[in-house]
Amino acid sequence: MDEYRKTNLANWDERVAGHMAPDGYGVDQFIENPTRITSVVQHDAAKIGDVSGLTLLHSQCHIGTDTLSWARLGATVTGLDFSPKAIDAARGIAARSGLDATFVETELYDAPEHISGTFDLVYTSVGAICWMPDLTKWAQILAGFVKPGGRFWIRDSHPALMALDDTRDDEQLVVRFPYFHQATPINFPDEASYLGSATLENKDSYSWAHSIADVITALMDAGLTLERVEEYKHLDWQFLPFMEKQEDETWVLPEAIRDNVPMQFSILSKKPGAESK
C-alpha cells in the first residue's frame, strides 16, 4: 500500500469510534429497531428494486449499517473495507442485530485475493471513488465480482460538486479544485469527520478526482453495459456550510441556487450474459 493509502487507512480507522458514538451513525437505533433501513439504502433500493434472495457485495462498506440494511431487505451480504476497525465494528453490529453477514478486511485492489465467487449485485455508495487512485483498475476488480447477468450500482458525490470550495459560507459556488483526475491526490486535513463530534489526530486524508466520463468509461471498459445514469440535487451529508437539511435528513442547496450544480450521480449497469436472479 502506498503512503497516501496508509495515511487514509489511519484516518478511516480513527473515524470509526466517532461514527459508533451516539452522535454518529445511529448504531444503537439500528440494532434496537429490526425494521430500520438506512436512508442511503432506502434511496437506492427504490432505484434497484427487490433484492430478496440476491447475493450482494458491498464495496467500501465502512461499519456495515448499509450492508446490514440490504440484509434486512433479504439479500445475502458480503461487505469489504480496508479498515480493520470498521470491519470489527461491522461484525459487532451484525452480531448484536442477529443478522447474517460476511465482512472482509481488504484493500480494494487486493479484494480478488480475499473474496471468491461472483454476486448478483455489486454495490458501492456515498464516498467511495474519491479514495481510489486508479479508476480503471477499480472498475475491473468490481466488475469481476458481478455474475453474468448481474448488476453493478454506484451512487457517489458528483465530481462537479467536489471541485467547489467547501469553505465558502456566502452562497457562492466557487471552483477551487480540479474536476479532472490528476495522479497526485489532494490532501484535505480535517480534525472532524462528516458525522459525530469526535476530533481526529490523524487529520490528513488524500483523495483523487474522477470525472463523470472517467467513471462511465471505466465501467464500460470493464465490460458492463449502462442501464441508467442519474444526477441528483441532494446529498446525504453537508458539503457546504450553507446547505439546508431536509426532513428526510438529506442536504440541499438553498432553493435559489439548487439547480446550479449536481450533488450526486448514480449509475446502474449490467454484465452481459445469462440472466442473474
Ligand SMILES: C[S@@+](CC[C@H](N)C(=O)[O-])C[C@H]1O[C@@H](n2cnc3c(N)ncnc32)[C@H](O)[C@@H]1O
Ligand atoms: C465514506 S466511507 C463509505 C461510507 C459508506 N457509504 C457508509 O456511509 O457506510 C469510505 C470507506 O472506504 C473505505 N476505504 C477507503 N479507501 C479504501 C481502499 N483503498 N480499499 C478499501 N476500502 C477503502 C474506508 O475505510 C471507509 O470505510
